[in-house]
Amino acid sequence: MKKVLIKNARIVNEGTIKEGDIFIEDGVITEIADSISAKSPDLKIFDAEGNYVLPGLIDDQVHFREPGLTHKETIETGSKAAVAGGITSFIEMPNTQPQTTTIELLEEKFKLAEESSYANYSFMFGGTNDNLEEIKKIDPKTTAALKLFLGSSTGNMLVDDEKVLERIFTESPLLIAAHCEDEETIQKNLAECIERYGDDIPIELHPKIRSEEACYISSSKAVALAKKTGARLHVFHVSTAKELKLFDNKRPLKDKKITAEVCIHHLWFNDQDYAKKGTFIKWNPAVKTKKDQEALLKGLLEDKIDVIATDHAPHTKEEKKNVYTKAPSGGPLVQHALPALLQMYHQEKITLEKIVEKMCHNPAILFQIEKRGFIREGYKADLVIVDLNAPWAVQPNNTIYKCGWSPFEGTTFKSRVTHTFVNGNLVYKNFQFNGFQQAERLTFDR
Template structure:
């Protein structure tokens, strides 16, 4: 690929903001210094712009195989590049589900021919695949995914003995969707008897309630403490849950960690009136107080990672009545923009945002040579202009489903360039047709 010099950028990395140049040689960062000069290098002037590490998204649903009318690894990973996400970890609730080593490797084979961003997958735990899980090499993929509450794909794991056996039989990170199924079913039955299928969507956070979330996450955490398992709780949505997590030890030493998603940091239950089922997620978007408490936990390091839970559905599917409208929405193209908006209004610093979206996922999943701007690391880089307003419209949405919960939102910042292993995969609204993605590797002793 040759050499590229990024000139005059403002690098944000490891808590430091500094002006510097970056020399990329082939797929790695070769040198970080001021006034780099190389006669053989292509020079890209990024004066006035910020250079961030490529974002690592630890939770996406790209819908391949089996649900490719909603999205594919190719379409959604390309959209991710437009949003500065250079690495994704895809979930197992596809059709067929990723619950055998054979199906896992089939996904890797598909991604090797179609992904535009670096990739790995989570292996799905079920009520009956413990022996297959035991055979899984700890460096084979991102980790294990358990649905302790039902969601798209019906992979609910509800056998308590099975859950304990899984917790006791893997060294890998166990990422869990935590909602108590009994509570949800009782709540749903109550409102279905009152409204039929056309339940007001404003009742979604009452049906998939704070109690449902807390019961499940607290139970999972207690089991992780009992078994010594490495537990990562996906998409916290309630303030109450945040007190279950620690901030008094470094991330590298934590056995129990937490993630929050963009939609739970941005929307509240007041937004159902305008957005309807477009913001129907599992777990549900809840109150303004919950959102404030999630932000507080993110900022004081009880919550470790920001992710998207990108989950595209067709617009006609989302526009169904409550019980038939699927939960989830597309977010990878706009997540970084949304967070940069929170940087602009002073909610979070740029350095802290980079920590939560880039550094911490790399630490948590022990990813090799990614998540930082360091010499010798892969050149996964995002160049963003923090003063370049633009509005989300159907015409500039890259998702296959062609809608976004952020439609008509004006963001102050814009992703200008995204480098993937040293290759300019996205630049000024245009995508490269060349794929330069790599399968993630891990450093798990």
């Protein structure tokens, strides 16, 4: 029986910070107490030295690019970067090549993760205009959610047939997670810019092309359809102040039928950053105004927004350096999401307890993930130790993403992840990795 004892920790969990020790047996937390004394030949003791211990983060939106786009990232490289950032579980998106729109292809991705992932894993199934029958076969206990693109996407994953969309909302056995941007509005705005600028559209116009209007039209339609059909809807990467009126904080998360999330980049950047960062902060939905940025943080703190995610979506430097129409949207984020939030904690914008609520507890509640997301006896020992006073500068030589760059390059963070435990196993310590065999497939209590 493998035993681990974490001593002298400041445990951040369920709205409190308490000093104490954590005892782990065979990957499960078996005791949490003010002080634990234990002796055993196979016991490993880690002294947290008064640093903070958080539940392992759960990122519900990553693109690890495997299969088909592995020059950008793989499940192995993406999950390594994730655990370096304190993310111990991830849910990956279906727009790979081939797209994950059949049960057979979904299980092939699970097999890839079983062989290579450093973090616990699940995948979303992709909805299209013509795979409703396949959607209905999905077992909700083994698959995270159904992903719908209600704005432009790769291949045939844009669901734009309104009759099909209503049937999916009515008949899906899974929570529906939606990317909401109105394609007609985007194409109209893009055509006007191309007519004026050609392909070399100034990047500052990206939030004008993928505008507030485009976001609100789509997200409001999705919310209205969810209310009509009774579907369980989660709106990904909300990026505008206007969209916040679609969501409420009148009931606990477990009782909500319609939920929302915000991504790290929409909390950190605003449109003033395009001048310096250019296409390296080109995302869909676009990074918008400072007013939007401030409203998103306020909505998060007021619980209108339920979850923080990354939408980690790496591309190579060469791809990102293209002119506007050829530069893909997305960027790598999993390694630096928690350090960025901890920086916001130092700036007194958010508390440690709220970070843990939005990146650990709430994803577990929202997706009904079994035995993860909290530091509780009987739960899996997915744990992260952070040192709030260990400055480090983001540089290419300490950036783990396969694509080799970060939108945070040049930033000095005050805090760092020092240790990451996955199922009770130390998989990461100060930029060094152990083996990946400890990861498990997520299961769901539905």
